């Protein structure tokens with residue numbers, strides 16, 4: 441009999457890896473608490489209509505990726521209903537906001553969630569069919585200041601803090617504005633116009649989207665379509681004065697608190713509910729699935745779901761991708777240092793420290809030995825800790841030419857002081 445395995449795109453999380461998951465979740469809860477967010481837990485399945493209306497019929501998520509089934513009535517008092525495993529959590533949070541009349545408090549609701557989401561995507565590194573998100577939403581009546589660009593900047597600053605506290609190195613933030621509901625029709629009209637001639641040259645999905653929802657053409661990942669997408673009108677040219685001022689204020693607040701970002705005018709994100717600010721934090725170490733997290737403003741979502749006016753902004757981080765990034769970083773840190781720098785006598789210790797400083801400032805990982813060690817000992821320690829050893833004696837100091845030995849190949853070369861950083865980088 442064949443043995444049963446976890447379903448494609450799902451996986452078991454086992455110790456000791458689960459410790460890292462707990463560390464990430466505890467860090468997130470601690471940071472969210474400092475910004476006065478409270479936890480919300482919504483059901484894992486919802487009425488299918490919630491996602492169709494909230495996320496948008498024509499998005500990839502709703503049109504291709506949802507796990508949907510017809511839930512049969514069990515009693516006469518029940519109706520059969522189309523249900524869906526949640527592909528994301530924002531629609532559920534806004535449904536709960538409306539259902540529990542949270543807007544009537546007159547205050548901003550600052551809610552976070554941690555939990556599984558489900559999308560039938562093609563599994564690959566960093567992309568699963570059951571994946572985990574850590575997300576948060578700030579939503580409330582306009583009188584509570586929910587439309588203010590300060591809210592956008594505060595959420596982004598909180599994310600920068602969280603990624604730093606998690607120890608994620610080298611993240612990048614890209615932001616854009618996709619305009620308000622009044623900018624959108626003008627932009628969509630311009631896109632439709634531009635796509636009239638170009639859509640027939642694009643993939644079949646784009647040919648359909650050009651008719652049904654032209655904005656989604658910009659999500660297309662087909663390589664042959666990219667040069668055409670580059671020529672399409674940009675949303676930034678269709679923002680009205682209010683939207684431009686809103687975006688400028690978000691950027692100014694980020695500048696004021698020192699959070700670095702790039703503006704990408706093509707960042708529209710693949711969900712229909714976004715208005716004004718959209719953003720992603722990316723990480724180079726993740727490969728094709730490089731978005732650690734994404735989010736943005738959704739000023740009309742509550743009304744689209746039959747609720748009161750309740751502008752909001754939020755994000756969701758891919759917890760699986762955060763873990764992959766932390767694991768890759770840890771593996772890199774436990775790898776051998778670039779070089780072991782061995783002063784050949786105590787008289788060279790001070791110069792060796794200066795050279796180590798120079799190399800470390802150039803981004804290299806250097807283990808500094810001690811001129812009090814015998815040469816044999818330096819080689820033994822160096823071999824354990826580093827890929828190469830640099831010898832720095834009296835002659836080397838005088839001539840400015842150093843001896844570098846590669847432990848793996850045994851090759852020994854002479855390198856000028858000024859060339860050392862480059863030589864150490866070459867494998």
Ligand code: HAM
Nearest residue numbers: 528530567568571731732733734735736754755756758
């Ligand atoms: P999203 O961009 O669809 O946005 O997903 C957010 C993040 O979830 C992505 O950046 C990625 O890290 C992770 N993610 C998405 N799909 C997968 C997958 N198949 N496998 C692994 N990780 C994945 C949303 O979900 C919005 N609800 C975010 C939001 C909140 N916007 C406003 N509020």
